[in-house]
Amino acid sequence: MDNxxxxxxxxxxxxxxxxxxxxxxxxxxxxxxxxxxxxGFFGNPxxxxxxxxxxxxxxxxxxxxxxxxxxxxxxxxxxxxxxLERNTIRDKEINTAYKNSGWKIVRIWEHELR
Numbered sequence: 001m002d003n004x005x006x007x008x009x010x011x012x013x014x015x016x017x018x019x020x021x022x023x024x025x026x027x028x029x030x031x032x033x034x035x036x037x038x039x040g041f042f043g044n045p046x047x048x049x050x051x052x053x054x055x056x057x058x059x060x061x062x063x064x065x066x067x068x069x070x071x072x073x074x075x076x077x078x079x080x081x082x083x084l085e086r087n088t089i090r091d092k093e094i095n096t097a098y099k100n101s102g103w104k105i106v107r108i109w110e111h112e113l114r
Contacts, residue, residue: 019046023058023110031056043094054104057094058113063087066109 004012019037024046028036034047034056041048045055061069065088073080091107098105 019044021058021060021110023060023108023113026113027056027058027108042097043090052104053102054106055098056106056108057091058108058110059091060110064091064109066111068109069111 024036027047031047031049033052034049034054036047038045038048041055043055043057046058047056048054059066062071063084065084095105095107
């Protein structure tokens, strides 16, 4: 059972960023020749290098079901499990689309940047 009220949980979840996360900002120094959070690209890659046709995604361990750190949610499973499964399915679709277009895809787990 969740130890927060519905209002508190809603506020906490609203504070989770979609972009400019700590792992992204930390990796920005490593990928200086890549554009950070480019607009208008399929799948919203975190970094892109058009010349090298390479996209980089920084995947959160929870949101993308890291095989090492993912822990299944204990509450509201009817919501969370399908949502997280859709994320992994979408990741595979994005990978396939870029590969079929001749792009290289790099996926980095957030724990690899700590």
